Amino acid sequence: MSAIELRGVTKSWPGTVAVDNVSFNVEEGSFVVLLGPSGCGKSTTLRMIAGLEDVSEGAVFINGEDMTSATPAERRVSMVFQSYAIFPHLNVRENILFGLKVRKVQAAEQEERLAHVANLVGLTDLLDRRPAQLSGGQRQRVALARAIIAENPICLMDEPLSNLDAKLRHEMRVELRALQRRLGMTVVYVTHDQTEAMSMADQVILMHAGRIEQVGTPDDLYDRPATTFTASFIGTPPMNLITLASGRSGAVIAGTNRAVIAGKDGEGRILGIRPEHIGIELAGKTGRRTKAKIKGIPARVTSCDYLGADTVVTATCGDQLVLIRAPGRCPLEEGELIGLAWSNEDVHVFSAETNQLMPEAKALRVAA
Amino acid sequence: MIGRFRRVTKGLALSLFMMFAYAQSAVAVELTMYYPVAVGGPLTKVVDGMVAEFMKANPDIKVKAIYAGNYNDARIKALAALKSGQPAQLSVMFSIDIYELIEQDAIVPFDDIVETPEEKAWLNSFYPALMGNGRTGGKTWGIPFQRSTIVMYYNKDAFKEAGLDPNKPPATWDELVSMGKKLVKKTGDKVDRWAIMIPSTGYPYWMFGALTMENDQVLMNSDGNKTFFNATPTVSALEFWQELGDKHGIMPKGTIEWGTLRKNFLEGRTAIMWHSTGNLTVVKKKAKFDFGVAMLPANKRRGTPTGGGNFYIFKKTKPEERKAAMKLIRFLTEPKRAAEWSIKTGYIGTSPAAYKTPELEKYVADFPPAAVARDQLEFATPELSTYQAGRVRKLLDDAIQSTLTGKKPAKDSLGSAQTQSERLLKRYQ
Amino acid sequence: MSSAHTTRNQVYGWLLLTPAAILLITFTHYPAIATLAQSFFSTGTVSRPSKFIGLDNYRSMLEDEVFWKVLENNIWYAVGTIPISIAIALLMAVWVNGKLPLRGLVRMSYFTPTILPMIAVANIWLFFYTPEIGLLDQVGALFGFASHNWLGDTDTVLGCIIAIAIWKEAGFFMIFYLAALQTLPPELEEAAKLEGASRWTFFRRVTFPLLMPTTLFVLINAVINSFKLVDQLFILTKGGPDNASSLLLYYIYEAAFSFFDQNYASTLTVVLLLMLAVIAIGQFVILDKRIHYR
Known part of the structure; x- marks a missing residue:
């Protein structure tokens, strides 16, 4: 039995459809993230689970019971709001x-x-403070404590970390996940931040324009994106989506002539490859490099962004712009000619028409 | 083209110059006059019309006539304007404001302004009863203008319905009570029509002045420094007023609103009302039933106080302004105009000569109620007017209201009013 | 150098303050002080000019029965209007803050009494209260009630005046509450809903405490208005019958303009000002501690 089940849930207002026929299950004790850009319907979906929005069509089941028209209180779920929704006139103790x-x-x-929960979230010494006297992180903990103390098996979180600074956000991610595991809570967590989703989720539900784009573990979404949207949403920088054209011996990157997919038409296909999966081949340490001499697919460097652990290299390859993530500092100059190489298994081919993955298309190995 | 333009501008300039010159020569004196309206009806239009007529006849005098609310407002506005340095040369104000105005040193007596024997004779051309509130210490300070008395309006249809003779309204207090009992109409406990309403808000002391006079008692002496609130006839007059409601049940208990009384009468909620003659023309226009007007009933004698507004001329005026003001006042009180005013409003024509004009003679012949106020003048007495008038008046008003609302018996309330008024007036004796 | 600079800055500062200061002194401070000074003098007439009489005006005020009567009336007037008008205002605000068909129209109709001039309002109510032909009696007659002389009875007249003040003020205060309610984040109510709090619990434990700053503001206004709002008396009762509906400010008006006793009016004014100051300070001091300001 799933802790939460949505069956064909739709939310529409006159003139707009915010959530369109969404169905998914949340297993008991799991940490599920509703991920997507702003306006994709993820918060509305969460609010329908909480009972704060009416469901236009479909049904919401909580612990096997149809709760579609139950009041929020009857659903026995806790919720942490983005704004924390702390009562400003009550002190921490009264709030919790x-x-x-x-x-x-x-x-x-x-x-x-109270003693137990305060200890759990580290608020024991702050119980008599007013919200105005707390830092952002502390307020977040109050909201969390209020959700935990109810001892509801299900906790809904609506972008709970988005008002925190980067460092605190990272700490809280770790803490939140540990807390969830320790208490065995079922958590549905809404965020637009893929890092939060990748680092915390047992399962990610990626939403786009009111529909579910893809459901899976973080690995699934990263390694096996089912659509170009998933591919471009997950990963920093996101997956390169390169338009292909037809060449003499197979599909080529538009504007080049070396085949990247043998014996296949390039028209209407998109090649997906993650920046970190592209290798850079240099022709030699010295001497003038020419297209003929380099290995792999020739490309010209337009810029290098050094990020510390790695460098993101932007290069033009034919008509296409390609991002490459190279480890460490990469000693390339603007205008320099390089060769691009990748392994077959890292290549994804999508239909330009449907934006869906085309599993039958096998990529040609491009290597030195 | 240019030549024509020049001609046009030349002509324009010339005419502008002439207008300016004309204005310079024409308006030698400018007068500002405040006047009040205390009863309903479009009285401001009548006043404005007469003032416009005056300016047409006297192009060298420009008059700004400003409507200033009720009598209290008019006094406040005129005095405030004087204090703030804005000019006002004359005003119509409450006849009973005389002592207050003298004490404030705001007005001049007309004796100081009149010059010719003809003008002096004019001072004596008004009904003597109307001069009671305008004269003190041997001098004339106020000239009667919108003057009234209290009269009894009665609903003839109601009289017929009650089996009474519609042409024989009550002439005595006893008749008032006995007829009143027949005039009250009830369904169950609910009164559909009262016999009589005497207003007791706004100007209660005025109505009371009538009742005391009918009991052959005045409320104050002519020097304005003594009151007779606790005299036996005064007390019994108030007792009679209260008993109309409490004992005889022919008048509603509590106080009766001055402002809505006319509506009560016009809607047939009371068979009789006591009200100012100033309402006559409006009642005549609006009554959907046959109504009559009669003198107030007598007890020991008939009686009513006069009421309303007099002309005053302010002290801070130049000689030529005083002259112009005199001209205006004489114009507005001329018999012909007094007659017109009386016909249009119901106020009394202020001089016997007014009633001899063909217009008013004809009006009275066609509409006899118009003469009642005049005929009643014979029995009239000055309205309550003393030094410290505001306070003294309020003492009497409060006493009347506290008795009518059943808080204090007449003897007690009037007794304490008298004690307090004596204290206030001591220094004027 | 730096001290010259400071001096120049100070001059600028004072110059900038001057226009406001002149207006404030001319129209607020000077009249207040002049009023206080006048209260120590007798009212002058031609025959006897004004002279210093110390506390005599205050002494005669304490002996003035009417003063005590209007003071008592004023206290009842305040007790009657303040809590009821605030409660109604809050109720209306919560009601029109929610989802409601024709919400704009309802809000507007609640606000209408506020924008009508009091004199016009009083004229309307005069015909409500008029015995026999008034609306109140005509409606009462439908249910078989006997006619009552509302404004002519010393027992009911003050109640009638209070009713008008409430009717006039509640809509005005509602606007402040409505504005405050709109600044409350909706998540607070949602959070409370999830906890199973009823609407009443949420109102009592969250909305009402969060509205306390508004309530204080409204309360001070209401108290001041209960001494200030006397326009209806001019039309309806002139303070009568027998001072049963007279209020302090109306009595001041009477003293100044009906009795021409400017100095006694000044005395009463000083007392009124003192009372208002004490009340306002008291409210701030006592309530301020118990209010949460965001």
Whole structure:
């Protein structure tokens, strides 16, 4: 039995469809991330699970029960909001205990649970502070504590880390994931940040324009993107999507003549290759390099962005722009001629028409 | 083309110059006059019309007539304008403001302005009863203009319905009570029509002046420094007023609103109302039933206070302004105009000569109620007017209202009003 | 060099302040001080010029029965108008803040009494209260109630005046509450909903405390208005019958313009100002501690 199941859920307002026929399962105890650019319907989907938005069509099941028209309270889910939704006039203790007081939990039990949760999220010393006296990270913890203390098996999180600075965000990611595992919570987590999705999720549901684009583990999404959208959304920098043309001996990169896919038509196909999977072949250490001398597919460097651990090289290859991620500092100059090489298994071919992966198309090995 | 343009501009300049020159010579004196309206109807139009007529007849005098609200407002506005240095040469104000205005040193007596024997005679051309509130210390300070008395309006249809003779309105207090009991119409406990309403907000002391006079008692002496609030006839007059509601049940209990009373009468909610003659023309226009107007009923005698506004001339005026003001006042109080004013409003024609004009003679012949106010002048008495008038008036008003609302018996409320007014007036004796 | 610079800056500062200061002194400070000074003098007439009489005006004020009566009336007026108009304002604000068909129209109709001039309002209400022919009595008659002389009865007249003030003010205060409600993030209500809080619980525990700064503002306004809003008396009752509906400010008007006793009016004004100052300071000091400002 899934903790949460959506069956053909649609949310529409007059004139717009925010969420279009979305179905997925969330297994108990798993950490599922709803990922997508802003406006893709991920937050609306989460709010429909919480009961904060009505479902236009379809059904929402929570622990096997149809909760489509249940009130938020009946669904027994917790939620962490992007703005934290902390009550500004209540101190930390009152904020955390708000729900227990509403449900008239006994005072002794309230104290016990408060001590436990405060310890868990590291707020024990701050219980008497007002929200205005807390840092962003501390407020985030209050919101988290309020969600945890309810002891609901399901916790929904709507971009909970997006208001934090980069360093804190990283720390909280680790902590949040550890907490989820320790408490065995089922978490549905909305974010537009692929790093959060890749680092935390058991399963990622990638959404685009109100529909599900792809569902899978982070590895699936990275290694086996089903569409050009997935390919271009996951990874930094994202996968190169190179338009192919037909050449004499097979498909070629438009504007070059060396075949990259043997015996196949290039028209209507897109070649996908991640920047980190492209090797740079240099013709030699000295002497003037010419197209004839270099190995691989010739390309010309337009810029190099040194990032510390690696360098992102931008090069033109035929008509196409290609990004290459090279380890360390890469001693290339603008205008320099280089050769590009990659392994067959790293190449993905998509249809330019449907933007879907074409699994039958086998890429030609391009190497030194 | 250019020549024509020149001619046009030349002509334009010339005519502008002439207009300017004309204006210079024409408006020798400018007068500002405030005037109040205390009753309904389009009285401002009548005043403006008469003032326009005056300016046509006297092109060298320009008059700015400013409507200034009710009597209280008019006094406040005129005095405030004077204090702030804005010129006002004359105003129509409450006849009873006389002592206050003298004390403020705001007005001049007309005796100081009149010169010719003809003008002096003019001062004596008005009904003496109307001069009561305009004279003190042997001098004339106010000239009667929009003057009224209280009259009794009654609904003849209601009288017929109650089996009474519609041409015999109550002439005494006893008749008022006995007829009143027949005039009250009820369904169950609910009163559909009261017999009588005497207004007790706005100017309660004025209505009370009528009741006390009918009991043969005045409220103050002619020097304005003594009141007779606790005299036995005064107390019994208030008791009678209160008993109309409390004992006889022919008038609503509590106070009766001055402002909405006319509507009550016109809608047939009361068979009789006591009100200013200034309402006569409006009632005549709006009443959907046959109505009559009668003098107020007598107890020991008939009686009513006069009321309304007089002309005053302010002290801060130049001699030529005073002359112009005199001219305007004489124009507006001329018998012919007094007659016109009376016909258009219902106020009293201020001089016997007004009632001898063909217009008013004809009007009275066609509409006898118009003469009631005049005929009643014979029994009239000055309106309550003393030094410290505002306070003294309020003392009496409060006393009347506290008795009518059943808070204090007449003897107590009037007794304490008298004690306090004596304290206020001591220094003027 | 630097001290010359400072001096010049100070001169600039004072020059910038001057226009506002002149206006403030001419129209606020000078009249207030003049009023205070006048209250120590007698009212002058031609025969007896004004002279210094110390606290005599205050002494006669304490002996003035009407003063005590209007003060008592004013307290009842405040007690009657303030809590009810605020409560109604809050209720209306919460109501029109929600999803509602024709919301704009409802908001506007609640606000209308505020924009009508009080004199016009009083004229309308005069015909509501008029016995027999007034709306109140005519509606009452449908249900078989006997006619009542609302404004002519010392027991009901103040209540009638209070009702008008509430009707006039509630819409005005509603606007402030509505503005404050719109700044509350909707997530707060959603978070509370998820915890199972009822609308009432949420209102009591969250909305109302968060509106406290607005409530303080409205409260101070309401208190000041309860001393200031007397226009309706001019049309409806002139303070009567027997001062049953007279209020302090109206009495000041009477003293100044009906009795021509400027100095007694000044005395009453000083007392009114003192009372208002004490109330306002008290409200700030007591309530400020208990209010959460965002």
